[in-house]
Structures are given as structure tokens and as C-alpha cells.
Amino acid sequence: MDIENLNGLLRPKSVAVIGASATPGKIGHTVLLNLKESNYQGGIYPINPNEQEILGFKCYQSVLDVKEPIDAAILTIPAKFVMDTVDQCGKKGIKGLIIITSGFSEVGQVELEKDLVAKARGYGMRILGPNIVGVLSNSDNFNGSFAPFLPFKGKGSLVSQSGALLIGIDAATYMRGIGFDKLISIGNMSDVDFADTIEWLDQDENTSCISLYIEGFKDGRRTIEVARKAKKPIVALKSGVSAHGAAAAASHTGSLAGAAKIYKSAFSQAGIIQAEDLDNLFDRTLALSQQPPLKGENILILTNGGGVGVLGTDAAEKYGIPLKFAPEDVQEELKKHMPDFGSAKNPVDLTGMAGNDWYFETVNFSHGHKWVDGLVVLYCETAMTDPMGIAKAIKDGVDKSGKADKPVTVSFVGGERSEKAMHWLVENGIPAYAAPDKALNAMAALREYQLIRETANNEPFVTNKADRSMALEIINKARQDNRTSLTEIEAKEVFKAYGLPVTQIRLSTNEDEAVKFAKEIGFPIVMKIVSPDILHKSDAGGVKVNVKDEQGVRDAFKEIMKNAKAYKADANIHGIVIQEMAPWGTEVILGSVNDPTFGPTVMFGLGGIFVEVLKDVTFKVAPFSKHQALGMMSEIKAAPILSGVRGEKPRDREMLAETICLYANMIMDLKDEISESDANPVLVYEEGKGLKVADARIILKKK
């Protein structure tokens, strides 16, 4: 990455405002005013051929007239003038363009935008935008935007794909008391995209958490790669989860995919923590920017009210960190700081009598105790206590425990005094929220971050089982026939070339051949019609299972041919496959799509009702590690079936995980050839006994 040019763009030492205006209310005026009012210390050069001076700054005809070096140019001129200006900026040696101007790809001017990027790149310049609000940075006193002021100060930095939302959020930071160091409006992402900003913010000394509002990635695969390598927590709110819809598609996988589920999987692969909604993005950013990850699962809740304690307990379970009782010794100590009718279990109820001292003592002890991995402190405002005193007792207790690597979150339910006390806590590095469930959700984010760290940088599964040339030969043959789907027998050959354990299969074109193959494979066998015109073989009466002897083969051959012709008189029939009848096993389905954002992506689920009725499937962008493939098995609700239920033995999950990896490697290696594919059903046997792919389908990319 060209960090140097991005520095020039996002932390410029000097800026030109191209289109600076003397007319208040115009964006070219607002930006200049904002630079001035944010007390920006770098050089400020308004460019406007018709003015001598605006807001006390000397005006220039062109950036080329400025003698001093310029890092960034902020463009507010109409779209039609932008191209010429880029030339001037390039010649001046400007590093980056902050293009506020709209009127590009968002209104269909896709080519104009491409030309713009090509030209800027020719000069080595980077572009933020176009169609953005600008860049705001507290640590640089830089409001290079038309948003009214720098946000409330904080340690997270936000990248937003929506400009209007960024302005709203900017103002909202003060109401919420949750701040940011930088707000970056990313707009059309013609050049600088989420991947670039993540990479850059990860090395920015003033950012401790990267916060994203995402409508869609430009290059999903690169964004995953960059995010996976980031050393700071990343939290994202993805919108438009209902918009995409399930596209009409030729396979199960296609119809089950839909953008939202793939994004969710991609976030988890990328180590990006998800936010549920706008409030949650604020809340989680605050916790992740101020607190260390939660390294274990023992959280302790301290409270002065049973009600909020129970609400906290419910939330702990809801967000995946259920409470356990603290060991006896912890309970013994805690009992010293509460009345008889208090409770030292978890939540620890200090009762409404709890004042500063009890809060200090219990926070200090619990935060310091080795059993406690994370501490959640709850408080209901009472007439007898002073919220600020409680806040200070909490902070003091935490500081004096000497455990800087153990997270704390807080919730006060109360009025103005509580609000002030919470602001003080936040200013002093302890995230505090107005409802108990939010403190628990914040703690859960810190747990999710730890789990992500533990599984990060999982290298893809490596195998030598890949005969690409064999696979391409089969695919090319189909293409020569002008087909975009392979027959089952072809698909299985391709699967086999990548090491997938397919059932034995032979194509017969007449009864005698069918009998011969059946004898070679061994009875019982399955017989299935092979025709590129008949995709749903069962519906067409094209399948016979458990065929036990020669006469059975002959009868079935005749019947299947008859049914096929009845189903579609002019079907192109290749013959009938004679297939090993795999013993019964747990049915699972593998599928793949070639997602427009993320590329080859694997779907996994249990067969039959589970996929068709319950839509109980999970996705992962290919390729991935065996560990991640095993993870997919616990991501579906039907997971216990693979571990063995109702007295059955566990299924061979190790071999299934390897098979999923081989499948992922196949669709990755053939990403230019395969559009969608299915292995359905895959029959999985008990541990140590492997599995069999009983049917296969491949749909080719149109070329």
C-alpha cells in the first residue's frame, strides 16, 4: 500500500480547496470555514480565480500558482470541471484528492469516474470519493468536510459509505458522549475503498478501533485479506441486508445465498465484529476502543439492584457469555461488603445500601481476582448515593487492582447525575451505558474480539489432490457442445480430479452395457438418466435405486428410458449411469456460488428438510483452513446431528472437513469456469469411515 500518499490524503500537512467560495452556505465556503474553525495548522490554499481572499486566506487562480507543497486537494467544483483540475493537481505533485463533488457513478456516470481514476493514478494520486462529505480528524484539528464540526473526541475512527449518515453521526457523538478520532466519508469508492482505509487506520497512531458503516464492498476478497491482517479491532454495521434478495438461480446454493448471509460469513472470516444497528455500532466501538479483549468466559456482574442484575444475567446469556457462580472464596470475600440480605452469587447484589466504599472494595477485589476474566458493574441511581462518587469508586477500584489487561464495562440507570458520571467514566477510559444489557453486549464484543484473535490467520488447507488439466478437459468438452451444465458423470469426474470421494459411476448406453457395468461395480446399484435437458431426474422418473440383479437392471433401463421420453420427447439423452449404491449415511449438502463481491464461496448444510424448509445453511468464502471447515459444522442449528444423537455414533467430521476444504479448493482453482455447483447428497458415515458424494452438479460460467 502507498501509505505515503494515503497519509497525504487522510492526514494532509497542507490542503487546497478547489472551488472555495466567498458565499456563505455554498459547500466551497463551508469547507474553508470548517478548516479555519477546526483550527487546522497546515497550509490552507483556497483556489478561486475570481477572488483575492476568502475568510482571511489568500486565493489562487490554480494550484499551480501555489509555491508551497500541497498534500491534498479538496474538490467542491461541479463534476464537469473536475477532469481538467486533476491535471493541474497532478502537475503540482498533490498526493490525494478529496472529491466532494457528486455527479459520477452514483448518477450513472460510470465511465467518467473510471477516466477520473485513471488520470489521477497516472500522476500517482489517490482519490477519496467522489460524492463524499470529506475527512474529519480530531488529532489533526482537521475538518476537511462540509460536516459542521469535528466529532466528540474518541479513540475509534469511523469510515462511512453514507455521507448523510456521517453528518448525522458527527452531531450525535455529542449527545451520546461517544466520540471518534476520525470520520472518513468514502462515497463512491472510485479508488480508496474499505480495504485501503482499514489498512491505513490500522497503522494510524490515534485510532484504536476501526468502525465501519458498509453498504457494500468493492472488492470483498481483498477487504477480507486486509481485515484479517489488521492488529486493531474492526466493527461493522452492514446495511442493505434485506435489499439484495435471493437471486433466481439454477441451484439450491444460489437461491439460498443472498448477499446478507455471505457478508456475515465473510465478516467472521475477516475477523470483523458485527454491529446489530446504529446504537450498537456506537456502543461496540466505544468498548473496543477503550478496553482489552475478554480472554476467558468468567464474567462477574456487580450491582446495587436485583432488577438490573437479572436483566444483565439475561443479556449475558443472550449475547453468548452466560454467567457462572463465582468460587466460594470469591463469594466469601464479597460478602464482607454487603448486608445479610445481599447476594454474593453472580450477579453480586450489593443491595440499594451500597455506597462508594462497597463499590470500591468489591470492584477492586473482583477485578484483581484470578477467577474473574471480565467485570460488569451495574448501578441504579438512588436518592442516597451520588452517581459521580460511585463512578470514581469504580475507576479507582479498577486502577488499583493493577490488571490492565482485564476488561470492565459499566451501566448506570438514572437521570442527569448518572449521565454526567457515565460521561466521566468514558472520558477516563471505562465504557458506560444507560442500560444493563448494553454493558453486557459491549462485554460480548470484547469476547468476540478475543475469539477472533485466537482463530485469525488460519492458513488455507493445502492438498496435492488436484488434477486441473483433467478437470479442464471435461469442462472444455462440455463447452464444445455449447453446454453450460455438466452431466452428473462429468461433474463427478471433475470432483474426482480434486480428490473428492465420489461414488463409482459408469455411463451405459444400452441394456447389455448397463448389466456389464453393474456387475463390475457390484449389486445393489442405482441407475439414473443422464441428460443435460433433465436436471431434476427424480421428478422425471429417471432414477431407480436398490437394483439388485441383472433382470432388475434390464427392467429399470427400459422404464427409465420410457419415462425420460415421456418427460421431454426431444431430450438429448447420453445414456443411463450405473452407480455404486452407497450405504445410508447422514445426508449433507455442499454447494458453491461465485459471488459478485467475494468470488467462490462454499455453502454447507444438512440434507433434505434442513436445507429446503429450515434454510439451515452456512457459507464461507474459499479457500479456508480445515479448522474453519470444522467451524462451519457448528454454525448450523442441526449441528448436534453430526455429533451423534438418539444413540447414533458421531459422524466422520474430520473427513467431512477435509472434503469441504477440497471442494473449496476446487471452486477456487476453477473460479473462471464454475458458476455454481452442488454435491448433494454427500453421505457421511460414522467416525473413521469417511463419506461419499452421491450426486454432483456443476454449472459453468458463461464465456
Add this chain to the structure above:
Amino acid sequence: MDIENLNGLLRPKSVAVIGASATPGKIGHTVLLNLKESNYQGGIYPINPNEQEILGFKCYQSVLDVKEPIDAAILTIPAKFVMDTVDQCGKKGIKGLIIITSGFSEVGQVELEKDLVAKARGYGMRILGPNIVGVLSNSDNFNGSFAPFLPFKGKGSLVSQSGALLIGIDAATYMRGIGFDKLISIGNMSDVDFADTIEWLDQDENTSCISLYIEGFKDGRRTIEVARKAKKPIVALKSGVSAHGAAAAASHTGSLAGAAKIYKSAFSQAGIIQAEDLDNLFDRTLALSQQPPLKGENILILTNGGGVGVLGTDAAEKYGIPLKFAPEDVQEELKKHMPDFGSAKNPVDLTGMAGNDWYFETVNFSHGHKWVDGLVVLYCETAMTDPMGIAKAIKDGVDKSGKADKPVTVSFVGGERSEKAMHWLVENGIPAYAAPDKALNAMAALREYQLIRETANNEPFVTNKADRSMALEIINKARQDNRTSLTEIEAKEVFKAYGLPVTQIRLSTNEDEAVKFAKEIGFPIVMKIVSPDILHKSDAGGVKVNVKDEQGVRDAFKEIMKNAKAYKADANIHGIVIQEMAPWGTEVILGSVNDPTFGPTVMFGLGGIFVEVLKDVTFKVAPFSKHQALGMMSEIKAAPILSGVRGEKPRDREMLAETICLYANMIMDLKDEISESDANPVLVYEEGKGLKVADARIILKKK
């Protein structure tokens, strides 16, 4: 209900403070001070034998010394003095006691509390508490509590089972700008409980929405009844959903129940809208107290920013009211009030250029248009617009549409100016929230309320199929044997007595009898061991299916007997049942528990994996209507299976619904006898072909 006495308790015309103190900081002082500072206009009589006057009020030795009538007494004296005081209050003719004092059932003094209630009832007095904060009512200027001040004014009233939370919420109303008319602390619910307060608030002229914080009901069944009849919306936050846990139980149903799921079902039967968390309780109360229900499913979102529009769209789907595109004529009209690059689809994006006029015109038109059932107006604060101006435009647009029965919710994302504008909207009857998803969640609450109204007062299913004496005869026989579980054959007889379609079954005690019964029923048959000592028959090798002829019966009889003895040598074996082998059907499970809070409750789910692995079950408190029984079928995830999947015909849901009702009536009628029961599996056939209960189990209540 004795409305009169509850009026005296919750809207007293005069109050005594028994335990009034001259010492600031003491609760007896705080309560008196609060009555004074809330500007309460009724008579105030401090009772304290050691003082002449406190805070300017004349003190009395006893309530008996007060000449004027007293409606309510607020008690702040220690628990040990309470009983004597009750006598004096009774003699004085006081209507209700607000017992703030703690030290009763919450610390194990259950008998003392019972005595207290008995004594008060003897005088016709009602008790609120003990162990409470008190009662606060804005419309009566009455702060009869030790919470510091009356809440921010609003039209909802809150009943809270947690005192500390009530105090915290009281203060929080000002920060959130979401108020209440009354706050009622309900504490130990020794007498007045949720049912009483719901009934009373439903006729309170100053309450338009009843809001509840619930830890647990005292009498769940009565609360459901009262809530069902209420004419105002009721919204509840139930805490402790993780606490109860699944109790160890003898049947599937017991282990699957758990308090949380039954409460959820009970709320839906009672027409109580649920809140997810504390914020959500505030937010939903606001909407339900200010807006009419949403009578259709067409909601329109107006916005000035694409980002919040998309977040709103996501939330609409998440909360069950997915957006549809507005008809062409609506779009045509809306296009007049936006630039070319705006969008008249749904959400309607007026773009960042939208000012007061566009907001007024589009709100006014949409709110008035017949296609629109509900309107959600979103706004991101911009530098160019004035939030208060937008707020007024919205209010004006709504007012001038003349459609008072159509709901509107609003969200502004912004800073202090937006906050003020939202407060103004709320004061003027339009609920406004700081995040778009909250405005949609509020609209969803208004939709839920409408759906509840449509299905309310569903009268229980009536049948003449109930032979109670036959059922009791079988049960009593088992009790005479000192058994607490019935054999399958007995259970089926009981089921049959209530009209449930059980498979034909006969008990044989020897091979010849078995053959005779098999021939009478008709082959094939199923044979199963009958022993109160062998509950899991399959595991014991006690089941043979598909027995086809006489020889098969004889072989099976010998083998089952052998297996049973091997399984448990001293098992008490009643014989072997010969049972009609019902043809295959979709397996469903009915189960019942006798819940400590709600009484007889039915569980329903699909058989096998669905119940055991996916826990895909739903509950309903018995009895209920056929319509509600049909509703249970769509409450499970596997619902589509009953409608017919993979080419299968729909199952006989009508008959299944009737069977569920008969089952509910049975457990209700035998509520003093049956502790738990199962009909598992019930085989459901295609439409018009009915169903069969293939196995039955009944566990008796211990007497």
C-alpha cells in the same frame, strides 16, 4: 374487582404517612417531603407519636386521632410494628396500605406476610407491597414514594416489580424524554398484583398504555384473563428468562418447557406485547401510548438520506413489516417533491436537499393516501436544514391529512438541535427516536397491537367429547396401585375418553390372547411391552413393529418377554399390547406440563430431530380456541412441513388443531390429576384423512 378500594390506594384523596420522620435522609422523612414537593393537594397526615409537626404538617399519635377520612396509609415503620398498625388503619376505615417497609417474604417471612394480608382483608383493605418504593402519579401530583421526584410526564403508566429499577427509570425519563403518568412499585405482591394493576389502569383516565417490568406473575392464569380483556395496549419486559432453566423432568415436555418459553406464549395469549430490553420498553411504551394501531401492512418510509433509509428497510424486515413498493400514482405524486436523483420508491429518498416544504408536502400526501397504512419519517441532521423546522413540517403534514387513526413514527439522527426537535415531537404526540431502527421497531409494536386486537377474546374450543368419570376410574385404579405413571394402554384409555383418536390397542397376557387380538385388529400389528417399570420400551427391546401373521405374533411375544426380563428382572409386567399399526404419517408431538405459574399448558412440535435437536416447539396455556391451535402450527420453524413440502400433500391441519384443543381440554379438566403427559408420536395424514395418536404417556400429580 374492588375498584373503589384500589382508587383509594392508587389515587388517594388523602394519605397518612405512618412512620413520618423529622430526620432528613430517613425514608419516613423523604416520603413526606416528596408529597409536599410534588404539590399533592389531598390531605397529608404524618403519624409519629414523638413529633408535633414535620415539614409544616401537623403530626398525629395514630391514624385514629385524625378526624378527616383517610384513603391510604403509607407505612415506613419497621416490619415488627406493622401488624398493630394494620388494626388501627382498619378501624379508621382506610382503604389501602402502601407498605414500603421490607422484611417480609423477600427475607423468608412468608407467614408474617400472609397474616398481614389476612388481617388487612378482614378490614376490607388492599395492600400494595410490602417491600416497595411507593406510588407516583403525575396527574394527581402525588409522589407517595421515596423516589426523588415525579417522572417526566407521559401517557403510559409503569408497574415495576423491582424498586431500584423504578427509581432509576424515574430519573431516566428526563434524560430520554419519554415519560409516564404513573409509576407503581409492586414489590412482594402480597395482595395487589399485576392482574389488579392491569385491571385498574385499564380504567384509569390518565393512562393510555400499560407498561410492565415483570420478574414473575403470582397468578399467571388470572393475569392472562385480565390482560385479554383490557382495552388498552399492554407492553411488558420479562426478566429472568435465563434463570429458571429447564427443570429435570420425566418427559420431553417438562425438559423443553422452562419458564421463558411459557411466559412468551402466555403473553401472546394475553395480548401482551413484549419488549426486548429496557430501552425497548421505553420506546414501545411511547409509541403505544401516543399512536393508534397499524391496521395494515403497507408502511412507507420517507427519508433525506439513503443510509438511514436502508437501515430502516433492514429493520422493517427484521421486525416483521417488510416494505413494499408504493403504487405508481403514489410515486408520481412524491416525485414532485424531490430532485431528479431522489427516489420515489420505498424508502422514499427526498435527498439531502429536502427542507421543510418537501417534508410537509410528502408527509401530508403520504399520510393521507389510502395505500399507506403507516408512515415512518426519517431525517439526518444537515447543516442546511433546521431540525425543529422539519419536526414542525412533519407534525403539520400529519395534522392536515386528517387521518387520526393512522400511525406515524419518526427518527432524527443528529445532535442537540435534533434532540430538541424530537422532544418537541414527543410533546406533540409523535414518537421520535434517535435511530432509524427504533422508529421501525415502534411501528412494529403498533402492528403487533393490531394483530392482537384482531385475535383477542378467542373463546376456548367446546366439545362434548369428555368422559370424565371413565378417565378418573382409570387414574384411580393406578393410584390404588401406588403408581404415579399410567401404562400406555391406560393413558390411551384416558385420551380416548376425551375424544383423542388413539390407535386400537388391546392388552394380552399370553401368546394365544395376543394372536386372538391381532386377528381382531387386523395385520400388520405392533407389539409393545406394558410395564410401569419400563418407560423407555424401545431401549429395553420391548417393541416389535410390522408383525404380519400368527407365527410372527408368537415369536415376538417370546422375544419381548425375554428382553424385558433381561432389562429389569423384577419388572412388574402387565403384558404385551397388540396395537393397530397406523400407516406412516408426519410425526408430531403433543405434550403437557402443569406449570406452577400458568397451570396446564400444551406443548406442540414436530417429532424426532425437530424436538430433540432443534428444540423447535411452542407452548400455549390451556384451554384455547381452534384458531389459536392453528396458530401454534405456524409458530414452529418446521411449519412448512405441515403445509406440504417436496411434492407432498398438505397434512390435515384442521383435524390436528381440533385434536390439540381436545388435548388441552383434557389436561385442563384433569388438572388436579395429571402432572405431565405426551402424545408421541401423533401421525398426521393428508388433508381430510385425520390423524392417529400412536403412543401416549401420562404422569400423575403426587397427592
